[in-house]
Amino acid sequence: MNRRSRVAPVSRRYVDRMAVKRTKSARAARKRKRRMDRVEHDLTPVQWSALQEAWGGCAYCGAADVPLQRDCVLAISRGGRYTLDNIAPACRSCNASKCNEEVTHWLRRTKRDERAFLVRHYEIGRAMTERFPQAPDDDHEGDEVADDVDA
Numbered sequence: 001m002n003r004r005s006r007v008a009p010v011s012r013r014y015v016d017r018m019a020v021k022r023t024k025s026a027r028a029a030r031k032r033k034r035r036m037d038r039v040e041h042d043l044t045p046v047q048w049s050a051l052q053e054a055w056g057g058c059a060y061c062g063a064a065d066v067p068l069q070r071d072c073v074l075a076i077s078r079g080g081r082y083t084l085d086n087i088a089p090a091c092r093s094c095n096a097s098k099c100n101e102e103v104t105h106w107l108r109r110t111k112r113d114e115r116a117f118l119v120r121h122y123e124i125g126r127a128m129t130e131r132f133p134q135a136p137d138d139d140h141e142g143d144e145v146a147d148d149v150d151a
């Protein structure tokens with residue numbers, strides 16, 4: 001009897017803490033979603049044209065005169081974003097084949113020219129950064145990290 005009354009408050013406190021955690025994670029998730037919705041439109045039409053022009057075709061196989069799609073070099077599911085330095089024009093076939101695979105792994109596995117891609121990606125990335133200087137980041141990443149650690 002004595003034992004039970006000592007245990008009860010502890011488990012109640014635990015439940016309270018779990019409730020707080022769920023709320024905090026939910027808030028962080030909503031915040032992340034809002035941010036992702038926003039960055040999805042980070043690339044302006046002018047920037048996208050400049051990228052296609054710089055690559056002159058599919059970034060992975062060089063195919064020209066085919067419709068090009070926006071491929072995230074680092075897949076969104078791996079933490080990549082729709083930003084100028086993470087988008088490369090890709091033909092439908094390369095885009096579908098690469099899917100969410102890690103880019104260098106995929107290039108090697110499908111016998112594409114890994115080195116040529118990495119060199120051009122680096123050079124074009126630099127040229128793009130010069131042409132379109134990044135606006136200051138208005139996100140407060142620190143807040144979110146603190147939230148996550150705290151929870």
Ligand SMILES: [Zn+2]
Nearest residue numbers: 058061091094
């Ligand atoms: Zn291609």
